[in-house]
Amino acid sequence: xxxxxxxxxxxxxxxxxxxxxxxxxxxxxxxxxxxxxxxxxxxxxxxxxxxxxxxxxxxxxxxxxxxxxxxxxxxxxxxxxxxxxxxxxxxxxxxxxxxxxxxxxxxxxxxxxxxxxxxxxxxxxxxxxxxxxxxxxxxxxxxxxxxxxxxxxxxxxxxxxxxxxxxxxxxxxxxxxxxxxxxxxxxxxxxxxxxxxxxxxxxxxxxxxxxxxxxxxxxxxxxxxxxxxxxxxxxxxxxxxxxxxxxxxxxxxxxxxxxxxxxxxxxxxxxxxxxxxxxxxxxxxxxxxxxxxxxxxxxxxxxxxxxxxxxxxxxxxxxxxxxxxxxxxxxxxxxxxxxxxxxxxxxxxxxxxxxxxxxxxxxxxxxxxxxxxxxxxxxxxxxxxxxxxxxxxxxxxxxxxxxxxxxxxx
Numbered sequence: 001x002x003x004x005x006x007x008x009x010x011x012x013x014x015x016x017x018x019x020x021x022x023x024x025x026x027x028x029x030x031x032x033x034x035x036x037x038x039x040x041x042x043x044x045x046x047x048x049x050x051x052x053x054x055x056x057x058x059x060x061x062x063x064x065x066x067x068x069x070x071x072x073x074x075x076x077x078x079x080x081x082x083x084x085x086x087x088x089x090x091x092x093x094x095x096x097x098x099x100x101x102x103x104x105x106x107x108x109x110x111x112x113x114x115x116x117x118x119x120x121x122x123x124x125x126x127x128x129x130x131x132x133x134x135x136x137x138x139x140x141x142x143x144x145x146x147x148x149x150x151x152x153x154x155x156x157x158x159x160x161x162x163x164x165x166x167x168x169x170x171x172x173x174x175x176x177x178x179x180x181x182x183x184x185x186x187x188x189x190x191x192x193x194x195x196x197x198x199x200x201x202x203x204x205x206x207x208x209x210x211x212x213x214x215x216x217x218x219x220x221x222x223x224x225x226x227x228x229x230x231x232x233x234x235x236x237x238x239x240x241x242x243x244x245x246x247x248x249x250x251x252x253x254x255x256x257x258x259x260x261x262x263x264x265x266x267x268x269x270x271x272x273x274x275x276x277x278x279x280x281x282x283x284x285x286x287x288x289x290x291x292x293x294x295x296x297x298x299x300x301x302x303x304x305x306x307x308x309x310x311x312x313x314x315x316x317x318x319x320x321x322x323x324x325x326x327x328x329x330x331x332x333x334x335x336x337x338x339x340x341x342x343x344x345x346x347x348x349x350x351x352x353x354x355x356x357x358x359x360x361x362x363x364x365x366x367x368x369x370x371x372x373x374x375x376x377x378x379x380x381x382x383x384x385x386x387x388x389x390x391x392x393x394x395x396x397x398x399x400x401x402x403x404x405x406x407x408x409x410x
Contacts, residue, residue: 046140046148046322049239057337058252059298063239065139067331069345070320071187073156074109074131074263089130098186100133107133109263116267117310131263135345136187137331138320141238146323147197149238151229153334155260155279155313157183158267162307167288169219170203170227173307175280179226179316187316195324196225206284207231207243207292208302216284226318230282231292231300233317239336243300254336256298264313278305278312 046066054062078086088103089110095101099110109131113119122129138150163174170176184193201224206216234256236242241253260268260277268277278301281292285304292304293312305312320328332343 046143048143049139049141051239054337057254059241059254059336061241061255062335062337063255064333064335065141065239067137067139067153067334067342068150068320068328069135069331070138070150070328071136071189071192072107072133073136073187073261075134075136075154075156075261076132077262077266078108078130078132086130090128098182100186109133111263111266118268121266121268129266131266135331137334137342139334141233141317143322146321148320148322149317150320151317152315155258155264155277155315156187157264157314158260158310158312159314160308160310161280161291161305161312165289165306165308168307169217169284169288170201170282171219171222173291175314176222176224176227179228179314180224183314183316184226191324192327193225195321195327196318197321198223198225199227199319201227201282202230204230204232204283206286206302206304207300208286210286216286216288218282218284226316228280228282228315229317231302234281234294234300243302251299253298254338256294256300257296257336258294258313258315260313268311268313279315280312 046068049063049065051061051063053060078089080086085103089101089108092101092103092110095110099112101108101110111129111131113122113127113129116122136156137153139153140148141151142149159175159178161173161175162168184196188196201222203218203221205218209215231243234240234243240255241251243251243253257276258279264277276296278293278295281294281300283292283304284290285292285302287304289307290304291307293301295301322328329345330343331345332341334340
């Protein structure tokens with residue numbers, strides 16, 4: 001009977017948490033902690049890219065893309081010039097295994113010098129550098145019904161196509177695994193991930209024939225949430241110029257030029273003009289241990305680069321379910337001639353919703369322990385702070401946070 005009595009007290013609390021996980025009102029207050037979630041404006045109607053002739057550009061054409069804000073990822077660097085926040089990050093001790101941590105509502109990533117293969121852009125006395133999670137801007141490549149194909153406006157990270165120099169296809173490469181595990185879980189909250197459908201990613205062969213006249217096999221089709229673009233997707237589609245010159249270095253195309261974020265740049269052993277970078281294309285190169293890349297000048301290099309090369313950057317692509325309008329917002333437009341019209345992301349939206357989305361109700365329900373007339377849940381990390389959401393005995397009726405020490409009556 002005592003165990004049943006306990007569950008009668010636990011149930012209202014669990015239902016309350018479940019409600020918070022699925023519905024977040026504009027003001028939630030737990031004693032000292034005020035959580036105000038800004039109302040998200042509905043995104044404007046998204047359009048397909050518009051391409052018009054323009055002889056002033058090397059591609060002979062100019063393309064304008066709609067853009068949206070969706071998810072967040074480490075981007076801008078926090079330096080000594082930023083003052084107090086830099087010192088706070090420098091003295092912070094509770095970074096997680098990914099190097100992530102919170103200061104207030106804002107999320108940051110710490111990068112250790114020892115984890116950078118070519119620290120050419122580091123000062124001699126720097127052991128760590130710090131980067132703020134910021135909204136990610138995506139270019140809208142194609143809209144079809146309630147689904148849109150997106151590609152990151154900037155390269156977000158530097159990773160090899162595969163972690164060893166060996167014959168490999170997209171199906172087996174380490175980059176595919178990283179994108180659909182570490183990246184997607186770092187860049188998107190649970191409700192955002194649910195708006196990214198799994199899609200069939202078509203395997204494509206090399207784009208140039210080998211010496212025997214054949215092409216390198218691209219392997220099997222895969223099912224992914226996040227991927228990188230293929231040659232067929234950057235040649236004559238979505239505002240990209242067709243690649244006609246496959247025998248040398250391809251054709252110049254401003255639409256294919258891509259810059260890096262400050263975070264990606266810290267891993268780069270070289271510096272390119274305006275931080276433009278090489279970025280991976282999904283197809284194999286001339287050999288099975290190579291993969292195609294797009295150059296910093298907008299040329300597709302069909303022969304490819306060694307799959308274990310650390311310099312090419314990663315420009316993620318994905319499909320987004322547009323019916324879930326609460327997870328994205330208008331970010332303006334970008335044009336291949338360099339002009340940008342940016343709609344600002346509402347500050348704090350991602351961080352505030354982090355609280356609700358980090359309430360792992362399923363884990364809490366599965367792991368509640370009732371022993372000796374007491375019940376408790378495991379510690380959880382919310383906004384970088386470890387809390388125990390439930391901690392009460394059979395005769396009490398409280399849920400106590402180990403961090404804030406607030407009391408919630410059940």
